[in-house]
Amino acid sequence: MAKTIEAIADELGLSITTVRLVLLGKARQYRISAKTEARVREYTELHGYEINHVARSLRLQRSDALALIIPRLSNHFFAQLAELLEIRCRKAGLQLWISCCYDNPDTQQELIKQFRERNVDGLFLVPANANMPALAAAQLKQRLVLLDRDFGGNDYAVVVTDNRQSGYQLAQRLHAFCVQRGDLQPDFLLFAGNSGMPSISQRLVGLNAALDDLGLSASQRREVQVPHNDFHEGEQAMAELIDSGQPLPKVLVCSSIPLFEGAMQALKQRLGGAPENMVLATFDDHSMLDFLRNPVCSVRQDYAFMIEQAFSEMAQLISGEGQPARHIASMRLVPRNMD
DNA sequence: TTCTCCAGTCAGTGCGAGCA
DNA sequence: TGCTCGCACTGACTGGAGAA
Numbered sequence: 177m178a179k180t181i182e183a184i185a186d187e188l189g190l191s192i193t194t195v196r197l198v199l200l201g202k203a204r205q206y207r208i209s210a211k212t213e214a215r216v217r218e219y220t221e222l223h224g225y226e227i228n229h230v231a232r233s234l235r236l237q238r239s240d241a242l243a244l245i246i247p248r249l250s251n252h253f254f255a256q257l258a259e260l261l262e263i264r265c266r267k268a269g270l271q272l273w274i275s276c277c278y279d280n281p282d283t284q285q286e287l288i289k290q291f292r293e294r295n296v297d298g299l300f301l302v303p304a305n306a307n308m309p310a311l312a313a314a315q316l317k318q319r320l321v322l323l324d325r326d327f328g329g330n331d332y333a334v335v336v337t338d339n340r341q342s343g344y345q346l347a348q349r350l351h352a353f354c355v356q357r358g359d360l361q362p363d364f365l366l367f368a369g370n371s372g373m374p375s376i377s378q379r380l381v382g383l384n385a386a387l388d389d390l391g392l393s394a395s396q397r398r399e400v401q402v403p404h405n406d407f408h409e410g411e412q413a414m415a416e417l418i419d420s421g422q423p424l425p426k427v428l429v430c431s432s433i434p435l436f437e438g439a440m441q442a443l444k445q446r447l448g449g450a451p452e453n454m455v456l457a458t459f460d461d462h463s464m465l466d467f468l469r470n471p472v473c474s475v476r477q478d479y480a481f482m483i484e485q486a487f488s489e490m491a492q493l494i495s496g497e498g499q500p501a502r503h504i505a506s507m508r509l510v511p512r513n514m515d
Numbered sequence: 516t517t518c519t520c521c522a523g524t525c526a527g528t529g530c531g532a533g534c535a
Numbered sequence: 536t537g538c539t540c541g542c543a544c545t546g547a548c549t550g551g552a553g554a555a
Contacts, residue, residue, distance in 0.1 A: 181526070182527090191539060194539055194540075209537080234525090234547090235526080
């Protein structure tokens with residue numbers, strides 16, 4: 177078992193302070209003799225030393241740990257976000273604890289409480305509903321950065337994507353492609369999961385605004401809403417559509433990658449795959465889309481921007497400098513087989 | 516017997532003080 | 536000046552003492 181500072185000091189006949197200064201690399205700064213420094217180093221190399229983070233955070237009133245609560249890791253977007261944010265935190269010498277709430281407000285509330293009890297310095301949160309930001313801010317002393325979902329208000333630091341604009345651009349791009357290949361009256365089917373979330377509702381607003389501007393009639397647009405953005409709901413929604421005998425659309429747009437994957441699974445099981453001429457589209461991006469033969473257009477979020485802004489906001493909140501700000505990342509369309 | 520209060524413990528940190 | 540030490544403090548928890 178590694179020694180404590182007290183044990184090292186005891187056995188070397190030095191004070192706790194002297195040992196601590198050497199271990200913190202401040203021997204020169206506090207004029208500890210080279211001989212004493214060498215003794216401490218030799219001793220810890222032989223017997224080991226592990227800092228007690230509980231005691232340290234108790235005294236410093238900070239834990240050098242941050243927390244991130246996302247809906248689920250099986251969603252590629254959130255998994256990617258978590259990974260990059262963890263790397264960014266580690267680069268700054270901070271530890272990031274990651275938890276999933278599965279969009280359950282009760283679970284999210286419990287996780288917020290647990291992270292507060294573990295004395296995290298701040299929380300990155302994808303809120304499960306409109307009440308969560310206020311609740312989390314109260315528990316985490318306002319050290320809160322909201323990600324992906326903006327329920328309004330100017331009290332919190334927020335980093336989101338311009339979902340409305342990207343929805344608009346996506347619909348226009350898809351329509352232009354259909355017209356280009358000679359399909360002048362394409363019909364659209366929108367699969368939307370959890371449209372109560374601002375990110376999803378804004379995507380739908382953007383998509384529908386573009387379809388309005390393009391003059392699509394009611395018969396050219398359908399919308400299927402499911403409670404969540406997950407694989408099974410996408411699979412079930414597409415299976416029901418096929419089983420009901422309704423015609424498949426020329427253009428299928430899904431509000432997230434998991435929903436898209438589920439829809440593709442149902443098409444594969446029932447029809448052997450998506451019809452070759454069906455134009456596919458989804459929000460968020462995944463490299464596996466490269467392997468589809470259909471025309472596919474995804475919407476890639478600017479991860480680098482989101483991570484940097486979120487981290488910078490958190491650093492400001494912790495240091496007590498500046499006011500929380502809202503940052504809006506742009507999105508980029510990624511067309512495949514659409515030349 | 517039950518309850519409340521208070522001192523001590525844990526392992527660190529920051530800062531002022533003391534000694535040669 | 537160079538080097539080292541000691542104290543106060545952090546929050547949750549424990550155990551002993553004394554009161555009801």
